[in-house]
Amino acid sequence: MNRQRCPTLCLLLGLWLAGNPALAEPRAQVQTEPLTRHSLSETITVYGQVQPDPEHINSIALPRAGMIDRLLVRLGQRVSADQELLELATAPQAQMDYEKAKAAVDYARSNLEQKQRLLSQQLATHDQVASARRDLQDAEAKLQALLKLGNQHKREIIRAPFSGIITELKVSQGQRVQADSTAMLLASGDTLIVPLGVEPEDARRIRPGMKVVLESLFQQQWHVQVEVTDVLAKVNPRTRLLEVLTRVPASKSAPLVLGDRIQGTITLHQETTLAAPRSAILRDKNGSYLFVVEKGRAHRVKVTTGLQQQELVAVQGSLHVGDAVVTLGNYELEEGMAVQEVKP
Numbered sequence: 001m002n003r004q005r006c007p008t009l010c011l012l013l014g015l016w017l018a019g020n021p022a023l024a025e026p027r028a029q030v031q032t033e034p035l036t037r038h039s040l041s042e043t044i045t046v047y048g049q050v051q052p053d054p055e056h057i058n059s060i061a062l063p064r065a066g067m068i069d070r071l072l073v074r075l076g077q078r079v080s081a082d083q084e085l086l087e088l089a090t091a092p093q094a095q096m097d098y099e100k101a102k103a104a105v106d107y108a109r110s111n112l113e114q115k116q117r118l119l120s121q122q123l124a125t126h127d128q129v130a131s132a133r134r135d136l137q138d139a140e141a142k143l144q145a146l147l148k149l150g151n152q153h154k155r156e157i158i159r160a161p162f163s164g165i166i167t168e169l170k171v172s173q174g175q176r177v178q179a180d181s182t183a184m185l186l187a188s189g190d191t192l193i194v195p196l197g198v199e200p201e202d203a204r205r206i207r208p209g210m211k212v213v214l215e216s217l218f219q220q221q222w223h224v225q226v227e228v229t230d231v232l233a234k235v236n237p238r239t240r241l242l243e244v245l246t247r248v249p250a251s252k253s254a255p256l257v258l259g260d261r262i263q264g265t266i267t268l269h270q271e272t273t274l275a276a277p278r279s280a281i282l283r284d285k286n287g288s289y290l291f292v293v294e295k296g297r298a299h300r301v302k303v304t305t306g307l308q309q310q311e312l313v314a315v316q317g318s319l320h321v322g323d324a325v326v327t328l329g330n331y332e333l334e335e336g337m338a339v340q341e342v343k344p
Contacts, residue, residue: 026338027338027339027340028298028329028332028333028337028338028339028340029329029339029340029341029342030291030293030298030326030328030329030330030333030339030340030341030342031326031327031328031329031341031342031343031344032293032324032325032326032327032341033276033277033280033324033325033327034321034322034323034324034325035274035275035276035292035319035320035321035322035323035324035325036274036275036321036322037272037273037274037275037321038272038273038275038309038312038314039270039271039272040270040271040272040273040275040306040307040308040309040312040314041267041268041269041270041307041309042267042268042269042270042307042309043265043266043267043268044198044202044265044266044268045263045264045265045266046196046197046198046202046244046263046264046266047196047197047261047262047263047264048194048195048196048197048243048246048262048264049194049195049259049260049261049262050192050193050194050248050256050257050258050259050260050262051192051193051194051195051258052165052167052187052188052191052192052193052258053187053188053191053192053193053247055191056187056188056191057167057185057186057187057188058161058162058164058185058186058187059182059185060085060158060160060161060182060183060184060185060186061180061181061182061183062088062158062177062178062179062180062181062182062183063148063149063150063156063179063180064088064090064091064094064149064150064151064179065090065091065093065094065176065177065178065179066088066089066090066091066094066176066177067088067089067091067174067175067176067177068086068087068088068089068171068172068173068174068175068177068183069086069087069088069089069155069173069174070086070087070173071086071169071171071172071173072084072085072086072087073085073086073166073169073184074166074169075166075167075168075169076165076166076167076257076258077165077166078163078164078165078189079160079163079164079165079166079186080160080163081160081161081162081163082159082160083159083160084157084158084159085157085158085159085160085183085184086157086158086171086183087155087156087157087158088155088156088157088158088177089154089155090150090151090153090154090155090156091176094149094151094179095151095154097146097151098143098146098147098151098152101139101142101143101146102143104139104142104143105136105139105140105143107139108132108135108136108138108139108140109136111132111135111136112129112132112133112135112136114132115128115129115132116129149179158183160186161186162186162188163188163189163190164186164187164188164189165186165187165188165189165258166184166185166186167185167186167187167258168184168185169183169184170182170183170184170185171183171184187258189253189254190250190253191247191250191253192247192248192253192256192258193245193246193247193248194214194245194246194247194248194262194264195232195243195244195245195246196212196243196244196245196246196262196264196266197236197239197241197242197243198241198242198243198244198266199241199242200235200241200242203231203242203244205268206228206231206244206266206268207228207231208227208228208229208230208231209227209228210227210228210266210267210268211225211226211227211266211267212225212226212227212228212244212246212264212265212266212267213225213264213265214226214246214248214262214263214264215262215263215264215265216255216256216260216261216262216263217260217261217262217263218257218260218261219255219256219260222252222255222256224248224249224252226246226247226248226249227246228244228245228246228266229245229246229247230244230245231243231244231245232244232245244264244266246264269307271306271307271314273306273307273314273315273316274314274315274316274319274321275309275312275313275314275315276290276303276312276313276315276325277311277312277313277325277327278308278311278312278313279311279327279328279330280325280326280327280330281303281305281313281315282330282331286302287302287304288302288303288304288305289301289302289303290303290315290325290326290330291325291326291330291333292319292323292324292325292326293324293326293339293341294324296338296339296340297336297337297338297339298326298330298333298334298335298336298337298339299335299336300333300334300335301317301318301319302317302318303315303316303317303319304316304317324341326339328344
């Protein structure tokens with residue numbers, strides 16, 4: 001009895017499967033992601049060091065000849081406005097020049113008074129009085145010039161004109177110095193720049209105003225977004241790279257030190273476009289393509305790829321936002337193949 005039923009059941013099952021071909025063919029298991037629009041960027045990563053802005057470096061000059069009696073700062077030290085930098089002992093010759101000028105003023109004043117008395121007695125002429133007055137004016141002018149230089153002081157403390165960083169020391173304690181010689185260079189600590197070294201072929205694509213993200217390699221929490229301010233037209237002979245200049249905002253400069261190593265990420269190009277996961281893109285001799293799932297079947301779509309950022313690739317083709325793009329299992333697919341979507 002059972003043997004007679006078997007051919008009949010097999011026949012009925014075959015007829016039923018023939019009427020439902022989707023149940024008879026194999027289904028490939030795949031994972032998909034909906035196609036979305038993303039803002040993608042093309043960037044390059046370069047490096048540089050924190051430097052003082054040359055426009056904000058002041059030369060601390062010595063007003064007169066003398067000797068560095070005390071040097072109160074070190075190279076690279078941060079100083080505040082009005083902080084003591086050094087003590088200058090005035091040279092004996094400078095003090096002597098002041099005493100001579102002071103005596104010359106006293107003599108010229110006394111001579112003018114004498115000539116005025118003689119004029120009142122008709123024993124001197126108006127020209128003699130005028131000459132004596134000019135002598136007094138000349139003597140007073142010389143004395144005022146020496147007073148501005150501070151020659152009247154045996155010792156003087158030289159102070160910082162503003163807050164900053166000592167970038168160069170040109171004197172040492174006990175050193176004899178001449179008038180107007182430079183003792184040190186003081187750079188503003190609020191105006192720092194970061195020249196970034198760029199390969200010449202990349203520098204041709206960079207323009208002022210492009211966005212740059214600066215990150216400190218010494219202080220991992222420090223980062224800031226700035227803009228390219230200038231692209232220099234000369235190769236650095238030491239690094240053989242062109243330099244792209246960026247400026248650090250004053251509000252972000254406090255944690256940095258001169259020489260701090262900085263990584264810069266320059267955005268060359270940015271666009272908002274359809275983007276698919278990198279794993280969805282396949283290639284063969286005909287170019288790039290991917291599969292999208294529609295009504296349980298895989299359909300091959302030819303695409304043109306563009307910008308790549310992390311795991312996303314810009315794509316163009318017969319695609320729409322929300323298309324279910326196959327990201328796993330796509331290597332086994334063919335056009336029109338039945339698929340079963342599984343969750344990761």
